[in-house]
Amino acid sequence: MTRPNLRLIETPEVPAARAGEPAIGIKALTKTYRTRDGDVPTLRPIDLDIADGEFVAVVGPSGCGKSTLLKLIAGLIEPTSGSIEVGGKEVVEPPDDVGIVFQSPVLLAWRSVLANIMMPVEVRKLDYASHLERAKALIKTARLEGFENKYPWQLSGGMQQRAAICRALVHDPKIVLMDEPFGALDALTRERMNLELQRIHFETKKTIVLITHSIPESVFLADRVVVMSDRPGTIEAIYEVPLPRPRSLEMMGTPEFSALAKQVRSHFYAEGGID
Template identity: 45%
Template sequence: MSAAIIRVSDLTKKYSRAAREDALAVTEVNFDVVPGEFISLLGPSGCGKSTVLNCIAGLVAPTQGYVEVAGERVKSPSKSLGVAFQEPLLMDWRTSLDNVMLQLEMRGKTTPEQKAEARRLLASVGLSAFENAYPWQLSGGMKQRVALCRAMVHDPAVLLLDEPFGALDVFTRDQLNLDISRLARSAGKTVVLVTHSVPEAIFLSDRILVMTPRPGKVVEDIRVTLDDRTSLDVRGSAAFASYERQLYALFEAEGVLGNQAMYRH
């Protein structure tokens, strides 16, 4: 087993609230991620998944515990990571290509080779014909593809994804699941994905970290082995159904009751 590229140790985060009791978001979260792994943080809304991801990204400071990335303690946002959020956060006055290039401009890398790489990434997600289009000319799925390309164009070893498909229709979401699986695995990226979708977590992940309702903690670390990650047909397999049953049973045991269909999208 390779040395961990991400280490989350005894991570606890408490948010201060004026004139109200402090809110404990997550408590004593521990896990390691080795290079090349695709990890999903899976749990109901409000369980602290995004808080954990933001601590890894250096956007939020832990109240207790720590995070290390590539052996370095995380104390501030790192330019070495790639991050994509639920909202694409594109600049309206920049084209698709220019939005992707923004990541490189911030690092002083605007060589012809870097621009060619930006074009290659856009082509890899079917946006060659839209590299000169502005955000208002793109669908929601297209915007999210641009955001993913922007997160990857500087070739980060670690990619952090905070429910980037959550606001999309099911068909676009399925296609983006295929896109990110292919892009991340072909490039050997280490990925941490926040999601509340059981099928999405199973399809994409090497490991699924199941989190409880708030205050969130990891109650199960499930290793996922599937024969095929290139086709959504695998979702009809017996192995896939077995993982679904296991995960839904865990959520029932943790008191996440009601309509299980909330986890299917």
């Protein structure tokens, strides 16, 4: 059996972005939460360049700082030291060209599904009519047709998460940050959403950062899989996924796919499990 073309880049070597200016440039980034009970060192220095149009998946043990990393990129919290650039500009507030799917859907209870999805358009004062068409197309893709006028509490958890994904994409951001977006979905819907996300990435060439607890999902979707260490988290390894695109679900049964998933998984067995 031939070994797949695995390329492991161990830190501290900084993996280079593929071409041109990175869409996201992270330099010596650290985060320590200051709390009443003392400091919580959460991220050790992280260096990572993500190329324009690249799909990066981040996996790591629970509590290692994945959501923290995503919130830093989204400009929602401040770094303790180091810097983040999005589109060549230092992040000091949430950049316009970024869409985010949070770990829990955080929909506004008093707004309908459609009004929730249109939030980024309103906040950014974009053209309502053209984006309404886009919202409707996304609603169709996410199989939420007929639920536009319902309220979030009238939806299942998975449906709420799908609405949150529509909201992240409605203003057509170049960069999409997703924090375990499919965690609440049943296996079949999750597979369908994986295929849909792959299609969106393929067709729109968006830059996507996806946090996931699913190793197969990370290998299936990503160009590179970033493995983080326990808290205070840092990059432990980065794997390139050289599988051709578009990828089919059947590909998950191939020896190449299994070997890649095994490599990523080996980090967690060494440390006692991913969760």
